[in-house]
Amino acid sequence: MLVGTIAAVAHGAALPLMTIIFGDMTNSFVSEGKDTKNMSTAAEGNITESLQEQMTTFSYYYTGLGGGALIAAYFQISCWTLAAGRQSKKIRQNFFHAVLRQDISWFDVSDAGQLNTRLSDDVSKINDGIGEQLAMLFQYAATFLTGFVIGFVKGWKLTLVVLAISPLMGLSAALWSKIMAAFTNQELEAYAKAGAVAEEVLAAIRTVIAFGGQNKEIERYEKNLEDAKNIGIKKAITSNVSIGFAFLTIYSAYGLAFWYGTTLVIHEAFSTGDILTVFFSVTFAAFSFGHAAPNIEAFSTARGAAYSVFQIIDNEPKIDSFSTVGxxxxxxxxxxxxxxxxxxxxxxxxxxxxxxxxxxxxxxxxxxxxxxxxxxxxxxxxxxxxxxxxxxxxxxxxxxxxxxxxxxxxxxxIGVVSQEPVLFDTTIAENIRYGRDDVTMMEIEQATKQANAYNFIMELPDKFDTLVGERGTQLSGGQKQRIAIARALVRNPKILLLDEATSALDTESEAIVQAALDKVRTGRTTIIxxxxxxxxxxxxxxxxxxxxxxxxxxxxxxxxxxxxxxxxxxxxxxxxxxEDDDNENRNDGVPEDTPDLNHSGGKLVRRLSSRKSVGRTSEKQDTQQEEKDKEMSDEPPPISFFKILKLNKPEWLYFVVGVICAIINGGTRPAFAIIFSRIIGVFAGQEDEIRSRSNLFSLMFVALGGISFVTFFLQGFTFGKAGEILTKRLRLLTFKAMLRQEIGWFDDFKNSTGALTTRLASDASKVQGATGARLASLSQNIANMG
The missing domain is CATH 3.40.50.300 (P-loop containing nucleotide triphosphate hydrolases)
Structure with missing residues (x-):
């Protein structure tokens, strides 16, 4: 970070330093031009040769400055990007650690479903704010300060006149930054609520589909997305209004500086080169202030995201499971x-x-x-x-x-076996190892024998390496329960807690699990x-x-x-x-080929079906690792940019207005160049002509500022609204697509609850980046270049 900051400062200082070279070069041109008047041809040739030598020297200066800027820019971006990546990793680790160390009462009053959104989306925004964007902010700050220092050295009066408008720039930037941080925090809260709904639904997808609750859950998810969309639109408008206001003040400063600079040339004999040096150095300083606005926005967004993340990281639990005290x-x-x-x-x-x-x-x-x-x-x-x-x-x-x-x-x-044991999406051995990290394979086998689980595990093709699926969905209820008992036993607990450990099982499984529980509770303090x-x-x-x-x-x-x-x-x-016995007796006359799930035979069929499911899962395990490797190596399929734009087709009018405004914004800087090209000619005229033309060009600068303010507002509103609508539409379409999948699709390791919620949280916002602010910048830069 230190190297990156030094490089950013050096890179930022390069542009104002260039103005000194430019001013000296202009003075050389002007002085040599005056000297050539009324001179002989031989003397004029000598002066021309001297001018060529001076220009060669200035060319070396420019080349050296450019090479230094190239090296500084490389270290600036690479160091800060690397540092941001490492910081994001630490933040994610600390956040996850902080969540795990919270006491249960914290989870009772907190929405656990929001945590995955915070871990993925919010930390990504923090990464944006502390990486390249922050490096650019340091660069523009260095340009700002260096430009004003050079301005004071070369012409303090003109610099003070321009500086008089700077407090307005600073106060407006601070105000917009605060508003942006507030909107960002509200937007993240809304998206976190939507993420919580999505995680809750996807985690209980079998229940949702069983009761036909897809439409109800889609409506619930859409409501939170609508709130986030409205806040996002307000945030986009605020951001671009702030940028437009920054350009209004900057161009107004240009007009003021040029008007007063002309007065100094007329009455105090300022050289043209010094005027241009002050003008450009202060101009670049002001421009850097305007360019810093998007980076300040990213920094403000990161601050808003960091507030929620660090609020959890800094929360001290009353009961800390990671504490060494006691x-x-x-x-x-x-x-x-x-x-x-x-x-x-x-x-x-x-x-x-x-x-x-x-x-x-x-x-x-x-x-x-x-x-x-x-x-x-x-x-x-x-x-x-x-x-x-x-x-x-x-x-x-x-x-x-x-x-x-x-x-x-x-x-x-303490060893715990609950009514609904939670197994993780890994192997049987790893699930048992969660009971104690340093448990050996021999101890795992012994625990499964005590839990009456060893025999069914050994019948599986991959035995202890069999994957159980998310939450153990590939195992029957009795099998999951016995693995949970083995997980509790590897701790060799002094106290065993059995919370309705057999109430959800059928008669056959209950008898097996109960026999295991009767065996393992001997010699232990047991609460049932x-x-x-x-x-x-x-x-x-x-x-x-x-x-x-x-x-x-x-x-x-x-x-x-x-x-x-x-x-x-x-x-x-x-x-x-x-009453159950009476119901069974009434079914005695049913033909033998009719399945009866109230009898043990029906339950046996169900259990065999569950075990068959395990067998099918085991058969797939030879290919799952290959699928994982393929997923890591394969590039995602290319999606046409026009296909993305097609999703925004209902908002075509917003795009038309936004593109027009972006083109106008892109044209303001070439317009500034045209106006400035006329400035040089002003100083060659008579005093009356210089004053009248300087007034005209000063007003033209202010007009450019007014145009920028209006067009940036419209650009932000149109692209911001279209982008937020696209984000909502993408997330809603993705969520709907997930809910209409078959249950087998959710059993795939690539479609775990965590993977799907992360996809909902981050992928849609990344696609929005291709059509919202990025498309605005693209249109603006193409117009600028054209």
């Missing part, structure tokens, strides 16, 4: 005690879940928590993992308050949450929850005698089981 006992038995625990979820502050909970669990004991939904069972399990801290009371392990234990150490003592009460009759103790408290506790036989909550729940399930 006690780490050498030995843990596993005694757990709740003392007058009261708790309310941060997302529902008006509903108290636990109301003075008290109970103990002895080391090695298995305790089942039963009760109606919402009574506090799952909350109890989450508090043991220290996902939250209680408002009042304490939770202790072996007599130590868990708030005094190191959070990572505490969670390493169960709705199927038949699975917990053999536990050491059953605790009945009601309204945030334990109202009864004992064995199955003891609680059945008390006629309390547990007895009521058992009786209700007995009635439901009897």
């Amino acid at each position: 006690h780490k006992p050498d030995k843990i038995k596993g005694d757990i005690e709740f003392r007058n625990v009261k708790f309310t979820y941060p997302s529902r502050p008006n509903v108290q879940v636990l109301k003075g909970l008290n109970f103990k669990i002895q080391s090695g004991q298995s305790v089942a928590l039963v009760g109606s939904s919402g009574c506090g069972k799952s909350t109890t399990v989450q508090l043991i993992q220290r996902f939250y801290d209680p408002e009042e009371g304490s939770i202790s392990i072996d007599g130590r308050d868990i708030r005094n234990l190191n959070t990572r150490y505490l969670r390493e003592l 949450i169960a709705h199927r009460l038949s699975t917990i009759r053999n536990v050491d103790s059953i605790a009945g929850f009601n309204n945030g408290n334990i109202t009864e506790q004992g064995s199955h036989n003891e609680l059945m005698k008390r006629d309390g909550i547990y007895h009521k729940l058992v009786s209700m399930q007995a009635v439901e089981a009897a």
Whole structure:
């Protein structure tokens, strides 16, 4: 960054330094021209030869200055681009690390779906603001400062007159920058909400398609895109109005400088070269100020994006899983005690879940928590993992308050198997390895044997290297559950938490998984949450929850005698089981070839179908790595630029107006050159003629500024609106296309939820760059060149 900054400053200073050479060269021409009058032919030849030598020297100066500028420009861009890339990588790493270290209460009140958008789109905007754009900003700042320094040295009076208008430029730039940052932040918030909707829908695509909710989700996504589009249009208008205002003040400064410079030539005998040096150096300084406006816009956009990103990075969680603070006992038995625990979820502050909970669990004991939904069972399990801290009371392990234990150490003592286990889109072995990083393959095999998973894994073609698909969709429910049990067992946990681990399984799978759970809970402190009460009759103790408290506790036989909550729940399930039996008896007359999913045979067919699915997945795995390699090596298919423009066909009128305004903007600088070419001739005339013509050209400069202000406004409005409409249209079309795909398409590793949401967030905005501001710049530069 230091080398890049020095190179940017040197590059920026080159242009004002050129004005000194230009001024000296002009003085040489003027003086030699005057000397040749009334001279003999021989003397004129000598002067011509001297002039040629001077011009040769000036040519060397120009060449050296150009070569230095070339080298400085290379280091300027390459160093800052490299630094920006590394900074973006660090920001992404820190952002992802900050998200992972947040406590669960933060996720309860934050929309997790926005995080992927922040990670991709927002960091890309930060990269734009701290890379090449920032290097150009340093370059233009150096040009600005160097130009005014040279102006003060060569003609301080003229420079002061021009400088008088500079505060207006500075204040307007600061105002526009603040407005731009505000609009950028609002735009990013709107796009983040849209990204959250997209991630939520794509992650639960099977449920959305099953219930036919595609149109509803498309409407929800479109609403957020509409908000982002409106803010984006306001942002584009603001940006171009600021640029137009900058050019208005710059051209007005030109007019003022030329008008006063003419006065100095007439009354104070300023040389033509010095006037031109001051004029051009101050002009380049002012021009650099105008050129810096787009870079200031990129910097402001980056600031707006960085606010949201660093707000998360700088957020200090109350419960930090990466913290090294806290006690780490050498030995843990596993005694757990709740003392007058009261708790309310941060997302529902008006509903108290636990109301003075008290109970103990002895080391090695298995305790089942039963009760109606919402009574506090799952909350109890989450508090043991220290996902939250209680408002009042304490939770202790072996007599130590868990708030005094190191959070990572505490969670390493605990193994968790939930109702819906989450598997990652990788191999079976890697999923089990998430339980403990340093686990060996032998330990993985031993854990799968304990979890009754080893046999079905070995039947797969790739065994432990079998890919499970996103969220484990290529495995049956029982297979996923047993892998989750093995993942918990590789930690060799002192405390095992089973949160309705078999409630979502069919009878066959439940029997296998339950046998595995009965085997692994031996010798461990085990807490079981169960709705199927038949699975917990053999536990050491059953605790009945009601309204945030334990109202009864004992064995199955003891609680059945008390006629309390547990007895009521058992009786209700007995009635439901009897009704199911009646339904089965009614189906006895059904022909044998009719499939009956209520019988174990039907369930067996379903399980076999799931396993067949695994087999199909395994067969594809030999080609998946080749597909990944091909994807990395293949170039994306070329898309015609006119095909992109065709998507903007309904906005053709905006493009016509925008192109006309861009052409006018491109023509203002050649017009400036024409006006300036007439300036040189002004100084050769009489005093009265010099004054009248200088007034005319000064007014022409102001007129150019007024034209630039209007055309930049119209250019920004038309291209900005067309570009934002295209972005919305592209994202909406892409989202619709995703939702009409078959489920098998989402099983492809290239179409994971993260990949698709990133595509929605970044690709559409990149396509917009080809038709919005970029097309405006292209039209403007073509007109300028023409």
